[in-house]
Amino acid sequence: MNSTNNVESIILELVKEYLEKKPFFSIENIVVFINNRVKSNPFINKARIEITIKNLIKKRMIIPGTKLMKNNIIEHPVRNEIFNYIKKNPSNINEIMNSLNIGSNQALWHLSCLEKFRFVRSKKINNRRIIFKYDSNPELDELYYYLNLAIVQEIINFIKKEDKALKITEIATSLKKNHNIIKKYLYVLKKLKLIKIEKEKKRITFKLDTNKYSKVRKTIQGV
DSSP: OOOHHHHHHHHHHHHHHHHHHOSOOOHHHHHHHHHHHSTTOTTOOHHHHHHHHHHHHHTTSBOTTOSOBGGGGGGSHHHHHHHHHHHHOOBOHHHHHHHHTOOHHHHHHHHHHHHHTTSEEEEEETTEEEEEETTSOGGGHHHHHHTTSHHHHHHHHHHHHHTSOBOHHHHHHHHTOOHHHHHHHHHHHHHTTOEEEEEETTEEEEEEOHHHHHHHHHHHHTO
C-alpha cells in the first residue's frame, strides 16, 4: 500500500503540474484535477486527495490563491538572497533593502512569500518589525537582534577591553558616540542581563557580566 509520504509526493508533483498551467488554485478544482490523473491508482481516491491537500495546506507546503509552493519558494534568486541574509542577520525591511540594494515593493513581496511559507517570521522589537528565520528560538530574539547591532558590539568590546565598571560619559567619550545613544543601549544590555549596574553614592557605572556574555555568545552561535 502507498505510504502517506508517497501519496504526498505524488500529489505534490500533480499540484506542481497543475500550477504550471494555471497560476492559482482552489481546493475543489485541484482535487478534481488530481482525481482524474490518479484514477488508475487504487490507493488514492477523491477523499484521500482532499485530506492530503488540506494537510499540505496546514503544513504550508502549498497555499490556495498562489502558484508558489514551499519546495520551490527560494528558487527565485532575490528571494534566496533575502532568506540567506536573514538567516545570518535578523533585520528590519530597511536594513534588508539597503544591504541587498533592492526596492521596497520587491522586498515586501518576497518577504511576504517567505513568511507565508514559514521560511521567516517577524517580531516587533523596539517599535521595529524585525524578521527572523522561522525556526529560530523566539526566546532568543532580542539577544540575537541586539548582539548583531554594530553599536552594541562596540559598547561590549570596549567595556570588555577596559575590564572595569565604567560611567556612561566614559564610554560615550571613548567611542565618540552620543551620550543618550550609549545610555539607551546600556540599559538594553541591562535588560538582557548582560550588564551589571554598580552604584556608589551618586556614581553609576556599568560592567559587563563576562560569564553570562560568553554563554550567550555560544548559544547564539548555535542558532
